[in-house]
Amino acid sequence: TQNTVEKTPVTLLGLGAMGTALARAWLAAGHPLTVWNRTPARAAALATEGARVADTPAAAVAANGLVVVCLLDDASVAEVLSGTDLADRDLVDLTTGTPAEARARARWVRERGARYLDGGIMAVPPMIGVPQAGGYVFYSGSHELFERHRETLAVPAGTTYVGEDAGFAALHDVALLSAMYGMFAGAAHAFALIRKEDIDPAALAPLLADWLVAMAPAVHQTADRLRSGDYTKNVVSHLAMQVAGTPTFLRTAEQQGVSPELLSPYFELMRRRLAEGGGAEDLTGVIDLLVH
Numbered sequence: 001t002q003n004t005v006e007k008t009p010v011t012l013l014g015l016g017a018m019g020t021a022l023a024r025a026w027l028a029a030g031h032p033l034t035v036w037n038r039t040p041a042r043a044a045a046l047a048t049e050g051a052r053v054a055d056t057p058a059a060a061v062a063a064n065g066l067v068v069v070c071l072l073d074d075a076s077v078a079e080v081l082s083g084t085d086l087a088d089r090d091l092v093d094l095t096t097g098t099p100a101e102a103r104a105r106a107r108w109v110r111e112r113g114a115r116y117l118d119g120g121i122m123a124v125p126p127m128i129g130v131p132q133a134g135g136y137v138f139y140s141g142s143h144e145l146f147e148r149h150r151e152t153l154a155v156p157a158g159t160t161y162v163g164e165d166a167g168f169a170a171l172h173d174v175a176l177l178s179a180m181y182g183m184f185a186g187a188a189h190a191f192a193l194i195r196k197e198d199i200d201p202a203a204l205a206p207l208l209a210d211w212l213v214a215m216a217p218a219v220h221q222t223a224d225r226l227r228s229g230d231y232t233k234n235v236v237s238h239l240a241m242q243v244a245g246t247p248t249f250l251r252t253a254e255q256q257g258v259s260p261e262l263l264s265p266y267f268e269l270m271r272r273r274l275a276e277g278g279g280a281e282d283l284t285g286v287i288d289l290l291v292h
């Protein structure tokens, strides 16, 4: 039966909000779990739920072949792992960092005789261990390691492997989160426009959400254009027309007493692309202006 199947033992370093959620998911699925946290009090509740608490990172790493780290940043990972013996360990780093940090950490870990997989978590703690919440983790680095631990890694959240380059998980993570911040910025401007009017923000919210969902598939067209290099084929809303419309947005902001500082940088890029002759394109050409 399910209960008699041996589950891979896991060591987890870091019991912040995310680490604690990961720990609970593995415990609930029956994985033997050894944990360590700088502030020991954070491990107390998990101990009563079945986790073994190690006194030091070195003891935690020595306990199991699969070692997962989920700490604040790459500097804390370096600090915590520095006194441990990583020889022959499978290290999975779920700490958020840059692609360059992940690549450097992969080299650092391999030099110490361990295998490395980097992870970028696309979820918040309440989504962990809740498959229907849709959270998942990007993984990159050793594919062999990913395959070996695929089942265990899939316990807290879905898994999406994005390549042998250890930096790719972080890159995908930051790319998606950057798009999210762009969306939040647009929504913030929209709410600011109605802030002083007799319009209920709760009435605007569903309109905003539906509009953003309706516009989101445009990213597929952008990808097609980037692949083909043709930014003008079947364009519905030309850049020239869109740039001509930007003063309306800026005047509306001014009339509503709203700063244009979130919109202006994007409009400026649109104007530059138009000036360079991109009037018949859609907005794809703006991407090329961003890349140095």
Ligand code: FVH
Binding pocket: 014, 015, 016, 017, 018, 019, 020, 037, 038, 039, 042, 070, 071, 072, 073, 075, 076, 079, 080, 094, 095, 096, 097, 121, 122, 123, 124, 125
């Ligand atoms: N929470 C979230 O919404 C996001 C969702 C997406 C992924 N992120 C990333 O996950 C990493 C961990 O985040 P977290 O939510 O667990 O963060 P905290 O609750 O702040 O816990 C931080 C843990 O790191 C330990 N720590 C910090 N500095 C050190 C250090 N120098 N040496 C040893 N440990 C350190 C801290 O220990 P303590 O304060 O309890 O002693 C916590 O265990 C992170 O990369 C997010 O970007 C989360």
